[in-house]
Amino acid sequence: MTQLSTTLSTLLDKHAPLKSTTGPSRIPKPFITPEIRLEKAKRYKLETIFRRSRTDLNKANFKTQAKIVAKLITASKRSYYRSLILKHLDKPKKLWSLFDSLLSRNPPPSLPSCSSPSHLAESFLHFFDDKITKLSASFSLTSFPPANVSPLNTPPILNVFQPTNFSEVKTIILSSSSSTCCLDDIPTHLMKSCIDALAPPLTTLINLALSEGSFPSSFKSAVVKPLLKKHSLPRDDLSSYRPISNLNFISKVLERIIHIRLTNHLHSFPSLSPFQSAYRKFHSTETALLRIHNDLVLSIDQQKVSALVLLDLSAAFDTIDHQILISRLSSTFGISGSALSILSSYLTNRSQFVTIDSSSSSSSKLLTGVPQGSVLGPLLFTLYTTPLSYIFTGTQIGFHFYADDTQLYISFSADDSSYNLALLSSTLDSVYTWFQSNRLSVNPSKTEFLLIGNPRQKQKIISSSIAFCGNSLLPTDSARNLGIIFDSDLSFDKQISSTCRSAFYQIKQLRQIRSSLDIKSAITLANSLVSSKLDYCNSLYFSLPASSISRLQRVQNSLARVVCPSVKRRDHITPVLKNLHWLPVSLRIEYKIALLTFKNLTYKEPLYLSHLLTPYAPSRNLRSSDKNLLTIPRVKSSFGRRAFSFSAPTVWNSLPLSLRTCDSISAFRSKLKTHFFPP
Numbered sequence: 001m002t003q004l005s006t007t008l009s010t011l012l013d014k015h016a017p018l019k020s021t022t023g024p025s026r027i028p029k030p031f032i033t034p035e036i037r038l039e040k041a042k043r044y045k046l047e048t049i050f051r052r053s054r055t056d057l058n059k060a061n062f063k064t065q066a067k068i069v070a071k072l073i074t075a076s077k078r079s080y081y082r083s084l085i086l087k088h089l090d091k092p093k094k095l096w097s098l099f100d101s102l103l104s105r106n107p108p109p110s111l112p113s114c115s116s117p118s119h120l121a122e123s124f125l126h127f128f129d130d131k132i133t134k135l136s137a138s139f140s141l142t143s144f145p146p147a148n149v150s151p152l153n154t155p156p157i158l159n160v161f162q163p164t165n166f167s168e169v170k171t172i173i174l175s176s177s178s179s180t181c182c183l184d185d186i187p188t189h190l191m192k193s194c195i196d197a198l199a200p201p202l203t204t205l206i207n208l209a210l211s212e213g214s215f216p217s218s219f220k221s222a223v224v225k226p227l228l229k230k231h232s233l234p235r236d237d238l239s240s241y242r243p244i245s246n247l248n249f250i251s252k253v254l255e256r257i258i259h260i261r262l263t264n265h266l267h268s269f270p271s272l273s274p275f276q277s278a279y280r281k282f283h284s285t286e287t288a289l290l291r292i293h294n295d296l297v298l299s300i301d302q303q304k305v306s307a308l309v310l311l312d313l314s315a316a317f318d319t320i321d322h323q324i325l326i327s328r329l330s331s332t333f334g335i336s337g338s339a340l341s342i343l344s345s346y347l348t349n350r351s352q353f354v355t356i357d358s359s360s361s362s363s364s365k366l367l368t369g370v371p372q373g374s375v376l377g378p379l380l381f382t383l384y385t386t387p388l389s390y391i392f393t394g395t396q397i398g399f400h401f402y403a404d405d406t407q408l409y410i411s412f413s414a415d416d417s418s419y420n421l422a423l424l425s426s427t428l429d430s431v432y433t434w435f436q437s438n439r440l441s442v443n444p445s446k447t448e449f450l451l452i453g454n455p456r457q458k459q460k461i462i463s464s465s466i467a468f469c470g471n472s473l474l475p476t477d478s479a480r481n482l483g484i485i486f487d488s489d490l491s492f493d494k495q496i497s498s499t500c501r502s503a504f505y506q507i508k509q510l511r512q513i514r515s516s517l518d519i520k521s522a523i524t525l526a527n528s529l530v531s532s533k534l535d536y537c538n539s540l541y542f543s544l545p546a547s548s549i550s551r552l553q554r555v556q557n558s559l560a561r562v563v564c565p566s567v568k569r570r571d572h573i574t575p576v577l578k579n580l581h582w583l584p585v586s587l588r589i590e591y592k593i594a595l596l597t598f599k600n601l602t603y604k605e606p607l608y609l610s611h612l613l614t615p616y617a618p619s620r621n622l623r624s625s626d627k628n629l630l631t632i633p634r635v636k637s638s639f640g641r642r643a644f645s646f647s648a649p650t651v652w653n654s655l656p657l658s659l660r661t662c663d664s665i666s667a668f669r670s671k672l673k674t675h676f677f678p679p
Contacts, residue, residue: 012185036076043068095525123238132315160210169206206257213341223247224243224355273386275389279378285537288402291608292398292407307421310479314442320381328383332383351366429468432468482537490642496552499533549585561573596609596648597649601613632653
């Protein structure tokens with residue numbers, strides 16, 4: 001790898017050496033073309049003539065030329081931004097940057113104020129290192145090494161990762177992001193342009209690493225960029241930032257190849273908890289919340305109350321114990337031989353340094369954790385925490401994991417609240433002990449607890465608190481759960497208010513720049529910045545009161561009027577939505593549920609949703625037997641109709657047979673939208 005790095009650097013220095021250049025302090029606007037500059041020069045001359053003579057003819061000539069320049073600038077600006085928007089459709093960060101550029105606003109500072117970048121880089125490095133050191137010290141004082149827990153299923157053995165080939169390496173490189181960091185020997189876009197020449201030696205070197213079971217030491221350094229956790233946090237407080245690691249591009253190609261082989265091995269047996277939704281195909285925050293929401297509303301339908309606890313972990317990816325992880329990969333997932341050796345090599349002897357602007361800090365060793373921003377890191381974290389699910393086997397406690405987000409819930413009648421809340425408290429203590437023994441830090445002060453149910457049933461509960469880490473947790477009215485605000489009656493009023501407030505702000509911003517956009521660019525920005533907010537986890541809104549849905553519909557109506565400014569205020573909005581090919585909010589909800597149902601029936605993933613769907617099988621032979629229908633369960637109240645186990649078959653059975661028998665997701669999407677919004 002060192003020889004490859006030296007060769008690439010030498011070639012780059014020979015054919016594209018670094019040069020210092022000077023430029024104007026005032027950056028020219030990129031959409032000002034030579035033609036526009038020529039017309040602006042004519043306008044300037046005509047303006048000078050008019051100011052000298054002040055005649056009506058010269059004034060008319062000047063105004064005519066000014067209009068020509070304005071039209072040229074508007075057309076060029078629209079064309080320029082349209083091409084950029086189309087180029088970055090799948091890059092939200094770039095779209096936000098374009099949005100700021102169109103609004104002529106500078107992005108808020110993303111780093112603390114400092115006297116020098118190098119001093120700030122060192123401060124961040126020491127802060128990140130000290131945080132992990134303090135957490136590690138607390139584990140050594142209060143916890144014991146985890147006991148070896150036998151896996152629920154005996155895993156098959158994976159001794160060696162199969163070698164790669166030229167085609168696989170080429171595909172991985174071309175499909176990867178073109179972003180580049182200072183650790184790369186050549187820019188990623190240049191590597192892609194020379195892929196036919198570089199892929200063969202890269203393939204040979206990657207196969208050598210796989211066969212020897214050694215991750216190259218030159219790939220174990222990470223450059224850390226501090227990232228603000230939330231825009232609402234104080235920017236001068238270092239604790240408001242998390243470390244994101246940027247790694248060498250070729251190292252991520254090797255990681256991707258290992259990731260593919262490791263994932264294939266994990267799919268060959270029941271390895272992961274079915275209730276872990278992070279970093280898994282066909283799983284998402286929406287599917288996770290759908291299952292939790294399903295269980296909660298069905299409990300309300302049965303006149304039960306549910307206790308939901310949202311656990312918060314501190315620096316979870318950074319405190320993983322390497323020895324525990326390596327032992328777990330071997331005992332729980334059957335990884336051994338050179339396959340285990342390269343994963344062990346990947347974890348050990350890593351280092352990192354922080355960069356601010358062009359200044360870098362010193363380097364520090366990493367004794368724990370997996371790099372945030374890496375390819376293998378999220379998967380290794382998932383494997384590390386998989387045995388936590390064993391605690392809940394055979395208990396009444398429901399649970400769900402999404403990376404380092406852990407939530408537990410239990411449903412009960414009001415008369416049995418004392419026993420069930422005590423059971424939840426004891427389970428929380430077991431979870432806390434497991435986290436501590438596995439060197440993961442739970443933050444009790446940020447752990448949130450909700451009592452969810454109808455007001456009449458909740459009033460019957462005498463003591464609603466639970467014990468956790470020696471403290472008493474009282475229920476809150478609402479809590480943010482994977483981006484959605486859950487409230488104690490599952491009305492989603494606060495979530496809808498938050499969505500409307502954020503969406504109307506973006507609509508106001510979009511209105512300011514609408515004149516600089518053509519219709520296609522306006523639609524693209526509207527969908528990326530506003531419609532995406534309306535669609536996020538909107539399957540949870542099924543069967544909400546019409547008053548709640550109408551609030552979201554007003555957002556969409558307002559957005560449509562901004563995109564189509566020729567529409568008058570009193571004009572009916574339905575034809576406008578149809579011309580834009582936008583489904584109304586209520587149909588967007590049904591569209592999402594139908595799509596999730598199709599994916600689940602086709603791929604049988606995620607299992608926790610698949611178990612909620614039952615094919616319709618009448619006791620005797622009927623004409624409906626071969627219609628690919630689902631059984632609609634009986635429910636007692638409007639809450640029960642909001643459950644996915646009810647909404648999915650209800651929406652699915654309402655679709656025509658041609659849709660229910662589609663054989664591909666692309667055909668289903670196309671026909672589904674036509675069904676909801678016929679031409």
